[in-house]
Amino acid sequence: MDNSKMCEICEEGVVASECFLCKRRVCASCLSQSICVICNETLCTNCRKQLSDRACNVCGSLVCEDCSVKINEEIICLNCNPKRRF
């Protein structure tokens, strides 16, 4: 099969749609509610709007830049930050 028509994730199914967030061209089984399975696993656990690019050093949840702060080289999510003792 033509590679351009194959799902970018499973490399088996036929491309059905494009992921709204990452623009991967994926098959129906790798897509759910307009986002692909990769974006679904990496979505920010706080806002659920953007892809995460870090994990909170305290609770380990995946968060995006907007939902985290950097304190002394440590990434802290907005949920854990107010609970920290200084």
Place this chain on the structure above:
Amino acid sequence: MTFLHIGFDDTDSPLGGCTTYLCAKIVEKLSSLNVTFIDYPLLIRLNPNVPFRTRGNAALCLRIKIKEDLEEAVKQIVLEEIKRGANLSFRNTNPGIVFYEGEKIPPALKKLSIKTMQDIVTVKEALKTAETVGAEIHTLKSTRGIIGALAAIGSLLENDHTYEILTYRIPENYGKPRKLDFASIKNMNSATSPNTFCNIDDGRILITPHGPDPILYGIRGETAEIVYAAHNMVISLEPIERWIIFRSNQGTDMHLRLIKNISQVRPYASVILDGEVCGKPKTIPGGHIIVQIKDSTGKIDCAAYEPTGPFREVIKHLIPGDQVRVYGGVRPASSLHPLTINLEKIEILKLAPLFVKSNPKCTMCGKSMTSMGKNKGFKCKKCGLKSSIFEKSTLEVPRPLSEKLYLPPPRAHRHLTRPKERIGKSSKKPETMFIPWHYP
């Protein structure tokens, strides 16, 4: 005899622990069972851009040959050691252990391994591969850890590899400052570099980590012999509990994949991409430099962050029209920035000519003339010559860059980044193992 491949991953947390340490302890226990190690333990660095990683995104693999009746005992040792040593209280620590039996590694595992280094792999994909090849999987929490465990088994490092000797502290010293004789590290570096690399950068020691993990220091090099010799040159001012030599994909650039154009750039991937600089580099708060490149399919931002130090100067001197090849990890877009390639290195393929406009020279005295205003010509302040026929002259000025590969300093390298000492080098899989490769 049975060939058993043991892969494991995701046992540590930002609070402490280290998967390599568990590996060293497992090796000690298996050695007492008289198993035959058919390769060095493998330390496989996976895609450094995935958000799930703890620090360096490493997974481990042990390859052994054993009598059939020992198989269960070996599996028991591995599972117990990981259960005991993994930091299970941390939410994001999800240990995965995989056992695969067989002399040859199936292509599906090799393929998954490459994808795990260069892109992002879903748990579903990993589970499917495990089922296809008949691997035995064990998880202690969620199944995420099996991705790295499978990838480590699938990585044979046949075309290139490096070695790293890791030494470990006694538990009483965890979290305390590491005590090493700096002069001995300098001597070791002078005696073994470039066969060892990334030891020191501009007076700063790179062989010691800074976190609460059990590692005292690690030395990377081209052969097991050289890292062992280098280790013997370093004077430690605190006790070393154990050490082990790993074969690794560190310093090989194995994570980078050449993609055809900007439209193929995806979040979290590690890419090599050709493009043309299409805007002036911008400095943003924090001292980071952003430059935009384009091709026929679109435009994308490339970032050189503050820790890359002098590398940012290279990026600052780029001008529109420069043809470049960028190497780096793709950071997903956010409300603060678009999809961005975090630069790990850059190769300048073709420099565009840089022209500057300057006022004409006086034809009488040779002094630079000054403008009399828009469309009013120029005058010479020295001899008083005035003329409206003079125009600004265009001069090509030399560029401070060359058409070559530029790397950040070693302190800003990813574990997988090929350092300058390794450019053009590759190592084939060794036929015999150097002894000793672990203690105890």
